Amino acid sequence: MARMKFLCDAERCIECNACVTACKNEHEIPWGINRRRVVTINDGKPGERSISVACMHCSDAPCMAVCPVDCFYQTDEGVVLHSKDLCIGCGYCFYACPFGAPQYPQVGNFGSRGKMDKCTFCAGGPEADKSDTEFKKYGRNRLAEGKLPLCAEMCSTKALLAGDGDVVSDIYRERVVSRGFGSGAWGWGRAYPGQGA
Amino acid sequence: MSALAFAALLLLVQMVCPGLETGARAAEVDKLAATKPGHPGSPDAPKDEKPVDRSLRGHGGPIHAIRLNKTKTRALTGSFDYSMMYWDVSGNQPKELGRLDDHEHWVKAVEFLPGEKRALAAGGAEVWLWDLETGKSVHVFKGHTAEISSLAMSSDGKRVASASSDRTVRLWDLETLTPGPVLKGHKGPVNGVAFSKDNTVIYTASYDGTVRTWASDTGEFKRILYRHGFGINTMRRLPGGDQIVFGALNGKALVVDGNTGERVHQFKDIEGPFLATAIQEKPGLLALSGFQKKGGAVVGIIHVIRLGDWAGIEEYEDPRGPIWAMDFGTYGSTIYYGGKDDYVTEWQVTPRKPFETISGPIPRRYEVSKTAGPGELQFARKCSLCHTLTSDGGNRAGPTLYKVFGRKVGTLPDYPYSDALKKADIVWSEKTIELLFGLGPDHYLPGTKMPIQKISDPKKREALIAYLKVATQGESGSGASKGKSKNETEKQGSKEQ
Numbered sequence: 054m055a056r057m058k059f060l061c062d063a064e065r066c067i068e069c070n071a072c073v074t075a076c077k078n079e080h081e082i083p084w085g086i087n088r089r090r091v092v093t094i095n096d097g098k099p100g101e102r103s104i105s106v107a108c109m110h111c112s113d114a115p116c117m118a119v120c121p122v123d124c125f126y127q128t129d130e131g132v133v134l135h136s137k138d139l140c141i142g143c144g145y146c147f148y149a150c151p152f153g154a155p156q157y158p159q160v161g162n163f164g165s166r167g168k169m170d171k172c173t174f175c176a177g178g179p180e181a182d183k184s185d186t187e188f189k190k191y192g193r194n195r196l197a198e199g200k201l202p203l204c205a206e207m208c209s210t211k212a213l214l215a216g217d218g219d220v221v222s223d224i225y226r227e228r229v230v231s232r233g234f235g236s237g238a239w240g241w242g243r244a245y246p247g248q249g250a
Numbered sequence: 251m252s253a254l255a256f257a258a259l260l261l262l263v264q265m266v267c268p269g270l271e272t273g274a275r276a277a278e279v280d281k282l283a284a285t286k287p288g289h290p291g292s293p294d295a296p297k298d299e300k301p302v303d304r305s306l307r308g309h310g311g312p313i314h315a316i317r318l319n320k321t322k323t324r325a326l327t328g329s330f331d332y333s334m335m336y337w338d339v340s341g342n343q344p345k346e347l348g349r350l351d352d353h354e355h356w357v358k359a360v361e362f363l364p365g366e367k368r369a370l371a372a373g374g375a376e377v378w379l380w381d382l383e384t385g386k387s388v389h390v391f392k393g394h395t396a397e398i399s400s401l402a403m404s405s406d407g408k409r410v411a412s413a414s415s416d417r418t419v420r421l422w423d424l425e426t427l428t429p430g431p432v433l434k435g436h437k438g439p440v441n442g443v444a445f446s447k448d449n450t451v452i453y454t455a456s457y458d459g460t461v462r463t464w465a466s467d468t469g470e471f472k473r474i475l476y477r478h479g480f481g482i483n484t485m486r487r488l489p490g491g492d493q494i495v496f497g498a499l500n501g502k503a504l505v506v507d508g509n510t511g512e513r514v515h516q517f518k519d520i521e522g523p524f525l526a527t528a529i530q531e532k533p534g535l536l537a538l539s540g541f542q543k544k545g546g547a548v549v550g551i552i553h554v555i556r557l558g559d560w561a562g563i564e565e566y567e568d569p570r571g572p573i574w575a576m577d578f579g580t581y582g583s584t585i586y587y588g589g590k591d592d593y594v595t596e597w598q599v600t601p602r603k604p605f606e607t608i609s610g611p612i613p614r615r616y617e618v619s620k621t622a623g624p625g626e627l628q629f630a631r632k633c634s635l636c637h638t639l640t641s642d643g644g645n646r647a648g649p650t651l652y653k654v655f656g657r658k659v660g661t662l663p664d665y666p667y668s669d670a671l672k673k674a675d676i677v678w679s680e681k682t683i684e685l686l687f688g689l690g691p692d693h694y695l696p697g698t699k700m701p702i703q704k705i706s707d708p709k710k711r712e713a714l715i716a717y718l719k720v721a722t723q724g725e726s727g728s729g730a731s732k733g734k735s736k737n738e739t740e741k742q743g744s745k746e747q
Contacts, residue, residue, distance in 0.1 A: 115522055118541060118548040119572050121312050121330070121590050122616055122635055139631055141701045143330070143356070144397070144415070147457075148441075148483050149523050149541075149572075151500050165355055165374060166397060166415070167702060186706050243500075 056131040057174055057196075058218035058245065059205070060225055060238045061105045065212035068093055068103040072204035072213055076107070079175070079203045080192025086158045088172040089204055105204070105213045107172035108133060108154035109244035116146035116155065130196070131218075132174040137190050142166035151243055174215070175202040218245070306337055306586070306594035308346050310646030311635065313588025315360040315372075315575050322580040326369055327594055328357030330635070331647045332666075332699065334371040336382055339579070339586075348385045349645065352666050353378060354699050356647075359400045363424065364407035372398035377412050377422060391422045393429055399441050400484075404449045409466070411452055415439035419454050421469065431469025435462065442485025446492050446508060453508060455485035455496050461506065475511040478504070483523055488557060489531040495538075497524025503538050505560070515560045520551055525574050530582035534558060537585055541572035550589055552576065554599055566597060568605050570612050590614070625717025628710055632703060639721045648700065651722045654678045659695070670697025680715050687711050 068091050076082065076089045089107035094100075110133045117125040117133065124139035125146075144166055147155040157166040177194030180187035187194055195203060205215035214221040222238070229235035306327060315328030323340035324347075333351035337344050355374025362369050363379075368388065371378045375398060377391040396415035403410050409430065413419045419440050421430030438457030445452060445466065452464040453475065461476040480500035487494050492508030503524050505514040521542035528537040534557035541550050550568035555561065568589070576587035579596060588594045591614075597603065618630040629639075636648035643650040649665040657678050660671035674695055676682050686694050687705040705711045 113543050115541075118522070118543070122631075123614075138703070138705060141635065145572075145574075147439075148481075148499060148525060151480065151523070153457075153481065165701060180706070190706075 054129050055217035056219075057110060057176075057216065058131070058221055058241075059107065059109055059174075059202075060214040060221045060241065062212045062214070062225060062228065062235075063102040063104050063237070063239055064228075064232070064235060065210040066091070066103040066105055067210055067212070069209065071207050071209060072105045075203045075207040076172070079195075080173075081188075082170075082192070083158050086156045086170060088154075088156065088170065090153075104239045105208075106152055106240070107204070108150075108174070109152050109240055110174055111244040112246065115149040115151070119145040119149040121145060126179070128176060130176075132176045132196070134173055134176060134178055134191075135169065135171070136179045137168045137170075138179075140168045142168055152240060175200070302342050304339075304342075304344055304596040306335070306339070306344050306346075306596075307592070308335055308349065308645060309333065309592045309594075310644045311356075311592060312590050313575055313592070313594055314356065314358045316577045316586050316588055316594060317360050317362060318577045318579065318586065319362050319366050322578075324362070324366060325577075325586060325594075326360040326362060326371075327588065328360045328371055328575075329592070330356045331592075331645055332356060332373065333645065334360050334369070334373075334378075334380070336369070348382065350378075350380050350385060350387070351645075352387055354668055355397065359398060359412075361401045361403050361410065363403070370401055370403075370410055372401055372412060374398070375414065375416070377401065377410065379424070379427070389427045391420075391427075391429065393420050393432070394418070396439070399439065400443055402443045402445055402452075404445045404466075405447070406449065409445075409449075411443045411445065411466075413440035413443040413454060417456070419443050419452065419464075421452070421466065431467075433464045433469050433471070435471050436460070438481065441481070441483050442496060444485060444487035444494060446487070447490075451492075451508070453485065453487065453494050455482035455494075457481035459498075461485065461494065461496065461511075463508075473511075475508065476504075476506045476513075478502075483525055484527045486527045486529055488536070489529060489534075495527060495529075495536060497527060497538050497540065499523035501540070501542070517553065517555065517560065518562070520553075522548075522551075522572075525572060526576050526587075528576045528578050528585065529557075530578035533582060535563065535578065535582040537576060537578065539573035539576050539587065548572065550587075552585060552587065552597070554585070564599050564602055566599075566605070568595075568597075623717065624710065624713035625715075626721075628705065628714040629717055629721070632705065632714075636700075639718075641724075651718060652724070654683075654722050655680075655719060668697055668699045670695055671699075680719070683715055683718070684711055687714070 070091050073089050091103055091105050093103045114133045122139050125135045127133050142165055154171045156170045158170050173191050175195035177187045178191035182197040183194050202215040205213045225238055309329040309331050311330030313329050317326045325337040325339045327335045332353045333349050334357050336348040338347050353373025357371045357373050359372035369380050369382055375394040378387050379389040381388050394414040394416050398412045398414045400413045408425055410422050411419050417436045419433040423430055436456040436458050440454050440456045442455035450466055452466045455461045459479045460474050463472040463475050478498055480498045482496045482498050485496040493505050494508050495505045497503040501520045503517040507514055520540050522540050524538050524540040526539045536555045536557055539552045548571050550571055550573035552566040554564040556563055571590045573587050573589050576585050583600045585597045586594050615634045616630050618627050636646050638644040638650045641652045649662045659674040659676040660667040690704040691698050691700040692702050
């Protein structure tokens with residue numbers, strides 16, 4: 054079975070934020086929450102690079118390691134998902150994730166965070182595939198519909214790739230060989246140790 | 251040997267042997283620690299007796315805050331069970347002195363006030379000032395809109411700063427009990443705060459990856475002292491000057507000059523994030539904790555470092571997982587730490603005492619066997635972190651569910667209910683529990699302390715209610731006594747239905 058991964062080619066990202074908008078629109082994400090965001094390094098200076106960042110669905114996901122109620126699980130395709138029924142909003146995953154993926158869309162009573170929300174790789178959650186409940190809690194389950202994440206599908210420069218990890222790393226490798234340079238597949242070393250692109 | 255004399259001896263060694271190699275230095279600390287009364291290596295240590303369990307047991311949820319007083323005789327601990335506990339740790343066997351549980355959310359930071367008769371607890375978005383002698387709250391500082399992650403006291407004990415997920419730090423006057431300046435500017439939750447040595451500057455560290463400085467009298471932003479990039483989880487000022495130490499979520503920990511912003515030292519990386527720091531002024535030690543993966547398991551990490559030359563003294567691994575809170579015990583020879591479990595462990599730093607081998611996974615109450623029924627599974631996964639089924643509440647965040655059917659909401663005598671529940675005119679029944687999880691506590695009982703917890707599948711709600719009907723009837727009920735801790739057993743019957 055394919056191991057799903059994201060890859061962002063910083064040489065191609067033009068900071069258009071289409072991935073961010075597509076994600077919000079597809080999953081009807083509330084105002085103030087971005088499951089995906091574009092980060093620009095060395096803004097306005099030589100060597101400026103932009104990277105589209107969301108949950109990387111890490112091999113050894115630190116969020117899974119710290120959760121005090123064990124609300125995370127990893128699918129057969131390597132996608133890291135969580136149950137909002139179990140999440141208590143403690144924020145521990147937030148302190149552990151190197152990609153800043155966990156978000157808290159709602160402030161509860163007495164300063165509590167509410168349920169955590171994050172990128173699902175467009176794979177929904179533990180509710181029945183393509184059900185209304187799943188959509189309301191986790192967003193669209195495009196994988197169950199036979200599609201890949203919309204953020205990557207929408208990317209006009211194909212800086213953001215999503216899909217079978219072997220395929221996306223092959224594409225990236227070919228690009229680096231063809232153009233003769235590459236600033237590295239940002240985050241791959243940390244998300245998928247020992248599997249350089 | 252008195253504590254004072256021992257501390258003086260440690261200081262003397264530090265002064266006369268500044269260049270000792272790590273091993274030799276550790277051996278010196280070892281040797282000195284062994285002279286401490288009651289220490290396992292000391293002449294008066296009990297012989298041929300089973301080691302005393304010096305863990306602090308009494309909380310009903312994971313531990314997130316630990317602070318010892320200067321003489322290392324008293325401890326404060328904060329937990330997910332909405333309480334701060336107060337302990338006497340001076341003797342061989344730690345004793346519980348009080349449990350302060352009126353907070354309406356998790357306690358994620360605690361501090362002693364000078365004199366140690368009062369203490370502060372960050373309960374959710376509020377800072378609670380407690381009188382430790384009477385066990386009563388003196389004042390509640392309100393203003394933050396999201397959870398407070400850390401507190402810092404000025405050296406004169408007159409002001410406290412609270413760092414919050416609402417991206418601000420607030421200052422509070424502890425003499426007049428009035429709010430002070432609000433420090434606004436971080437672009438992410440603020441996780442660390444500290445006063446400068448002369449109390450004129452506030453250092454703040456945030457998830458936005460920056461350390462910033464502010465004027466403590468006006469709250470005016472001064473500058474970005476250091477840009478780390480990755481989120482900073484923990485920060486403290488080192489004693490004797492204005493150097494600050496911080497640990498970040500990319501597994502890096504640094505010492506930075508608080509005046510110039512220059513990097514003074516970078517510690518050895520860990521794979522996972524750093525989560526907590528502890529400082530021992532004499533003999534001058536720093537501890538950094540976090541977690542990383544090892545052989546497929548998640549182990550908690552503590553690195554003990556000597557201040558000044560930053561030499562590593564000890565490294566420790568705990569197979570029970572991430573270490574979220576810690577503080578040094580007597581003379582820095584022990585560290586009290588906590589994580590996912592309901593108790594605080596005391597680790598003997600010198601002479602080094604490794605963790606005992608654990609075979610197999612560590613059981614936790616939300617984990618259930620594959621043979622568990624659907625209702626038991628729902629209870630274990632969604633309710634058991636905060637509720638027991640026995641006549642005792644087990645000091646958990648929520649009241650016991652023992653004989654809950656037919657009980658009026660908010661009426662258990664010893665449980666500190668929110669005002670919303672005290673006023674609610676509802677009796678727990680199949681129908682009302684169904685509504686609680688169908689609509690969600692925030693809609694069915696607005697103002698409740700209970701986390702937002704819906705069970706959207708009617709079959710799962712039905713299974714949970716069917717299980718609760720049996721399991722809440724008493725010890726004979728299915729699963730009622732399962733997973734009962736020693737603490738719960740001892741306290742059986744201490745609370746009435």
